Amino acid sequence: MAQRSFWCKWMVSCGMMLLVGACTLVFAESASAHGYIESPASRAYLCKQGLNKDCGQIRWEPQSVEGPGSFPQSGPPDGQLAGTSRFPELNVQTADRWHKVNIRGGNNTFQWYLTAPHATKEWKYYITRKGWNPDKPLARADLELFCHYYDGGKRPPNTVTHTCNVPTDRSGYHVILGVWEIADTGNAFYQAMDVNLVNGVSNVQVPSAHHKSSIGNYRVL
Missing domain, CATH: 1.20.5 (Single alpha-helices involved in coiled-coils or other helix-helix interfaces)
Structure with a gap:
């Protein structure tokens, strides 16, 4: 017994x-899901590259900008859309705070690098509206959706690319916000891209060395 x-x-x-x-x-x-946008280089990724300065902890973990999902109905509060509450340095918003990546309107490829892929609900891309104020904290009212991919719970590879038609009715400095919505958690990953958007010009000179970027295929000459 x-x-x-x-x-x-x-x-x-x-x-x-x-x-x-x-x-x-x-x-x-x-x-474990984590990822960042490497092309056009995101604000967080450019911190890792050293082109954006004084970024705080995100310099070592650009893949970790995670916050509440179901954006824009839920998600981080206005003023915290770029860095969520975890990386407040990324939420600073002025016209000249961040390095700009030059892109043209029309079809562009957005490439994520996922350090830990996860079952995915959807991918969404927002851009600041015409006439937005770059010297105010980024808010939902500043953004409009221009590209959307629905994955329905599929697990993506480590590298994910999307072709999106960037608006051609605006130029100059704009912020593009990429949102990776996770399927079976309540969270999402947020990546802000600071772009110098060029439309309606056939031969464009980069405005200054401070704003020039040759990362990826988005250098405008």
Whole structure:
């Protein structure tokens, strides 16, 4: 009887360990999604590259700009859309605070690098409206949706590319906000891109060395 009792306790103990291990794996799976936009280079990625200065912790983890999902109905509050509450340095918004990436309107490829892919609901891209004020904190009212891809819970590869038609009815400094909505958590990842948008000009000179970027295929000459 003592031996049987020992084996019963051992089996129960093993079962509990397996259950805890499985739960740990599930939790790690749900918590491990991370990624950033590398082209056109995002604000966070340019912090990693050293082109954006005084960025705080995001310099070492551009993939970690995570916040509440279901944007824009939910998500980070206005004024925290670029860095969420985790990286307040990214939320600073002025006309000359951030390095600009030069792109043209029309079809552009947006490329994410996922350090930890995860089941995905959708990808959304917003751009600041005509006449927005670049010296005020970024708010929902400043943004309009221009591109959307629905994944329906599929797990993406490490590199994800989307072709989006960037508006051609505005020029100059604009912010593009990419949102990666996770399928089975309540969170999303946010990536702000500071772009010098060029439309209606056949031969464009980069405005200054401070704003010039040759990362990716978006240098305008």
